Each structure stands twice: as C-alpha cells, then as structure tokens.
Amino acid sequence: xxxxxxxxxxxxxxxxxxxxxxxxxxxxxxxxxxxxxxxxxxxxxxxxxxxxxxxxxxxxxxxxxxxxxxxxxxxxxxxxxxxxxxxxxxxxxxxxxxxxxxxxxxxxxxxxxxxx
Amino acid sequence: xxxxxxxxxxxxxxxxxxxxxxxxxxxxxxxxxxxxxxxxxxxxxxxxxxxxxxxxxxxxxxxxxxxxxxxxxxxxxxxxxxxxxxxxxxxxxxxxxxxxxxxxxxxxxxxxxxx
Numbered sequence: 001x002x003x004x005x006x007x008x009x010x011x012x013x014x015x016x017x018x019x020x021x022x023x024x025x026x027x028x029x030x031x032x033x034x035x036x037x038x039x040x041x042x043x044x045x046x047x048x049x050x051x052x053x054x055x056x057x058x059x060x061x062x063x064x065x066x067x068x069x070x071x072x073x074x075x076x077x078x079x080x081x082x083x084x085x086x087x088x089x090x091x092x093x094x095x096x097x098x099x100x101x102x103x104x105x106x107x108x109x110x111x112x113x114x115x116x
Numbered sequence: 117x118x119x120x121x122x123x124x125x126x127x128x129x130x131x132x133x134x135x136x137x138x139x140x141x142x143x144x145x146x147x148x149x150x151x152x153x154x155x156x157x158x159x160x161x162x163x164x165x166x167x168x169x170x171x172x173x174x175x176x177x178x179x180x181x182x183x184x185x186x187x188x189x190x191x192x193x194x195x196x197x198x199x200x201x202x203x204x205x206x207x208x209x210x211x212x213x214x215x216x217x218x219x220x221x222x223x224x225x226x227x228x229x230x231x
Binding site for chain 2: 043093107109
C-alpha cells in the first residue's frame with residue numbers, strides 16, 4: 001500500500017527565512033513520483049514541484065527545492081527566502097501503481113504561516 | 117486552454133437528495149480522478165478511471181457512483197445525500213505514464229453542503 005505522512009500540522013516562520021516541510025512515504029512500487037502542491041485559502045491546488053524515483057538530482061523550481069532521500073523515503077520541500085504569499089496549506093503526494101493502476105495519494109498537509 | 121472544468125462551484129443539498137457533480141477535461145488525458153477534501157484534511161480518492169468505459173473504487177467510494185462514457189467527461193453521482201458528504205470535491209486528470217512528470221491537473225473544486 002502507498003502511504004504519505006506529513007508530521008507537521010502547522011508551521012510558523014518569519015518572512016525571508018527558509019522553511020523545510022517534512023514528508024515521508026512508503027511504497028512497494030519501484031517506480032513512483034513525488035509531488036508537492038500548495039493550496040491557498042482560495043482553495044485551488046497549485047502544483048509546485050515533482051521528483052521522480054529514478055531522478056539522480058534533487059528537483060528545483062525557483063525558490064522551491066525537494067530534498068529527496070530515497071533510502072530514508074523522505075521528500076522534504078524547502079522554500080528559500082519565504083514570502084507572505086507563501087502562507088497556505090502544503091500537501092505532499094505520491095503517484096505510484098497500485099493494483100495495476102496509477103493513483104495519487106496525499107498526505108494530511110502542513111499549514112504554513114509566514115509572519116512579517 | 118480550459119484544463120479541468122468542474123460544475124457547480126457551490127451547492128447546498130438536503131438530506132436524501134441526489135445530484136451529479138460534473139467534470140470535463142480537454143487535454144485528452146486518459147486518467148481521471150475524484151477526490152474529496154474534508155476541512156483541514158488532505159485529499160482522499162473516491163473513484164478513478166483509466167479510460168472511457170473503465171472505472172474503479174478509490175479509498176472512500178461509499179455513497180458515490182461514477183461513469184466514464186467519453187474520454188472528456190467523468191461525472192460523480194451522489195445518491196441519497198448525507199451530512200457526512202459535506203466536503204469539497206476535486207476532479208483531476210493526468211496521463212498514465214510514470215517515467216516522466218505528466219502532472220496532474222486539478223479542477224477548481226465543488227463545495228458541497230448537505231443539510
């Protein structure tokens with residue numbers, strides 16, 4: 001079975017500081033993908049960054065980077081130089097093949113609040 | 117590009133009523149999904165479809181039905197609405213290949229309240 005765990009229900013960070021959001025996963029599928037999504041108060045799901053299980057390098061997208069430690073089964077999101085607009089819910093998700101079909105499974109989310 | 121279109125955006129139902137949440141995508145994605153998100157929680161998979169004519173249950177299918185007669189459309193049917201179905205519903209679509217980042221595209225959500 002696939003499982004995603006986000007252990008930080010909420011985080012508070014000062015503006016301009018870096019922040020790390022934790023994510024651990026469990027899967028028996030050797031081929032999988034890890035995603036991070038941002039959900040602002042308006043409710044839409046915004047794709048941030050993707051890491052494939054066979055990717056050798058950690059993914060980066062602007063101020064977002066994914067600290068992928070395959071042996072530890074962790075895929076933490078790092079946001080550098082945080083901004084007030086980064087305040088939102090953040091979800092880690094994993095795509096893998098379960099019973100022959102791809103499924104995207106989400107963690108419980110972390111609510112990030114950036115303080116001025 | 118329209119992406120994934122969900123209708124309606126908001127709906128209030130009375131207990132026992134039925135309704136259909138519509139979802140359409142114009143990206144020729146073969147996979148489509150329905151998720152529900154309860155307040156303060158992550159998304160849970162209700163049903164998914166790997167192509168026209170093929171659907172299967174996700175994590176929380178009870179109280180829902182789906183159909184996939186075309187590649188573009190994947191409606192979610194609620195029969196005999198219950199207060200426990202009060203939630204935000206998201207439809208999503210994707211390609212099926214895993215070796216590169218075929219991202220998931222989400223609709224804007226339907227906020228459903230059952231009273």
